[in-house]
Amino acid sequence: xxxxxxxxxxxxxxxxxARWQDYVALLKxxxxxxxxxxxxxxxxxxxxxxxxxLAAVAILCxxxxxxxxxxxxxxxxxxxDARMRRTRGRPVPAGRVQGADALALGIxxxxxxxxTMILAINLLAAALxxxxxxxxxxxxxxxxxxxxxxxxxxxxxxxALPPVIGWAAAAGTAPLNAWLLCAIIxxxxxxxxxxxxLYTSEDxxxxxxxxxxxxxGARSTRLQILIYSLLLIPICVAPAFTxxxxxxxxxxxxxxxxxxxxxxxxxxxxxAGEAADPRNREGAQGALYDVKAAAKDARNLFAFSILxxxxxxxxxxxxxxxxxxxxxx
Amino acid sequence: MTHPAPESDEAAKARGRRNVVLALGLVAFxxxxxxxxxxxxxxxxxxxxx
Numbered sequence: 001x002x003x004x005x006x007x008x009x010x011x012x013x014x015x016x017x018a019r020w021q022d023y024v025a026l027l028k029x030x031x032x033x034x035x036x037x038x039x040x041x042x043x044x045x046x047x048x049x050x051x052x053x054l055a056a057v058a059i060l061c062x063x064x065x066x067x068x069x070x071x072x073x074x075x076x077x078x079x080x081d082a083r084m085r086r087t088r089g090r091p092v093p094a095g096r097v098q099g100a101d102a103l104a105l106g107i108x109x110x111x112x113x114x115x116t117m118i119l120a121i122n123l124l125a126a127a128l129x130x131x132x133x134x135x136x137x138x139x140x141x142x143x144x145x146x147x148x149x150x151x152x153x154x155x156x157x158x159x160a161l162p163p164v165i166g167w168a169a170a171a172g173t174a175p176l177n178a179w180l181l182c183a184i185i186x187x188x189x190x191x192x193x194x195x196x197x198l199y200t201s202e203d204x205x206x207x208x209x210x211x212x213x214x215x216x217g218a219r220s221t222r223l224q225i226l227i228y229s230l231l232l233i234p235i236c237v238a239p240a241f242t243x244x245x246x247x248x249x250x251x252x253x254x255x256x257x258x259x260x261x262x263x264x265x266x267x268x269x270x271x272a273g274e275a276a277d278p279r280n281r282e283g284a285q286g287a288l289y290d291v292k293a294a295a296k297d298a299r300n301l302f303a304f305s306i307l308x309x310x311x312x313x314x315x316x317x318x319x320x321x322x323x324x325x326x327x328x329x
Numbered sequence: 330m331t332h333p334a335p336e337s338d339e340a341a342k343a344r345g346r347r348n349v350v351l352a353l354g355l356v357a358f359x360x361x362x363x364x365x366x367x368x369x370x371x372x373x374x375x376x377x378x379x
Contacts, residue, residue, distance in 0.1 A: 016339075017339055017340040017343035017344065019343055019347070020346055020350040023347070023350075051368050053364060053368045054365070054368060057361065060361075112358070116361070119362075119365065120365040120369070
C-alpha cells in the first residue's frame with residue numbers, strides 16, 4: 001500500500017468538494033469486509049435454517065454498523081489523524097468532509113443498522129450490534145485509545161463481536177461456541193496489532209497515543225506478543241473439541257498455530273522496533289508499510305496473522321457449508 | 330447583508346452526484362424494508378394454523 005498523495009498535516013478546510021466516495025471512505029470498507037466475513041462465519045456456524053434474504057439483511061446490518069462506528073471514529077480522531085502519516089489522507093483531516101458530517105453519518109447509520117436489525121432479525125442480535133458500535137466509538141475511541149497502553153487489548157472486543165452477532169442473528173442465542181469465535185479474534189488482536197505498531201509506533205508517539213511500543217518499549221512489546229501468541233493458539237484449536245470445527249479446522253488451526261508461534265518467537269528474538277525509522281519522520285516519502293530489515297520479523301508476523309485468521313474462519317465456513325462433520329461423535 | 334460566495338462548477342457537480350447517491354440509498358432502504366416485510370409476513374403466515 002502506498003501513501004504518496006499525502007496532504008499536509010493540518011486540516012485544510014474544504015479544499016476540494018466532497019465526493020460521494022469520501023463518505024464511503026469514512027466507513028472503512030476494508031475493515032467492513034473483514035467484519036462481514038467473520039459475521040457470516042458466525043451466522044453459518046449457528047447451523048439454523050434462515051431465509052437467505054434475512055441472512056443478507058443481518059450481514060448488511062453488521063457491515064453498516066461497523067461502517068457507522070468507523071465514521072464516528074474518524075470524526076472524533078480527526079485531530080490526531082491529521083498529524084499521523086498513516087491517517088492524514090482520510091476525508092476529515094484532509095478537509096474533504098467536515099467533522100460534523102462524519103458525526104451525522106455515523107449516528108444515522110448506527111440508528112438505521114440497529115433499527116433494521118430489530119425489525120428484521122431479533123433483539124439479541126440488535127443489542128449486540130448496538131453494544132459493538134458503542135464499545136468501538138465510545139469505550140475504545142473516546143476513552144481507551146488515548147489513555148492506556150491496553151487500548152487495543154480491551155478495544156479489540158469490538159472487532160471480535162461480529163461472529164457472535166451473526167450467530168445470534170441466525171439462532172437467537174449466543175452459546176459458548178459463538179463466544180469461542182469471539183475469543184479467537186479477541187486474543188488475535190494484540191499480537192496482530194502490536195506487530196504492526198512495532199514499525200509504525202513513531203506516528204503514535206508523535207500524537208501522544210499510548211500504544212504499547214511507545215509506553216513499554218519494543219522489547220516488552222515483543223515479549224507480550226509472544227505471550228499472547230502462546231495463549232492464542234490453544235483457543236484457536238479449541239473449536240475442534242467443542243463440536244464447532246472438524247478435522248480440516250484442526251489441521252489448519254494446529255499447523256497454522258505452530259507457524260504463528262515460530263514467527264512470534266523470531267520476532268521476540270529480533271530487534272524490531274528498537275531503532276527509529278527515518279521514513280516515519282515528518283515530510284518523509286515512501287510506502288507506509290515499507291520496513292527496514294530489523295522490522296522484517298514484525299512485518300512477517302503481522303502479515304501471517306491476517307492470513308491465519310482468514311484461513312481459520314474459512315475452514316469453519318467450508319466445513320459448515322459442505323457439511324463436513326465435527327470431530328465429536 | 331453579505332451573500333455566500335458562488336458555488337464553483339466542480340463543487341456543484343460533486344454535490345449533484347452526492348445527492349444522486351443519497352437518493353439511490355434512500356430508495357434502496359425503502360425497497361429493503363418492503364422486502365423484509367414481505368419475507369417476515371410470509372414466514373409468519375406459514376406458521377398460522379389453517
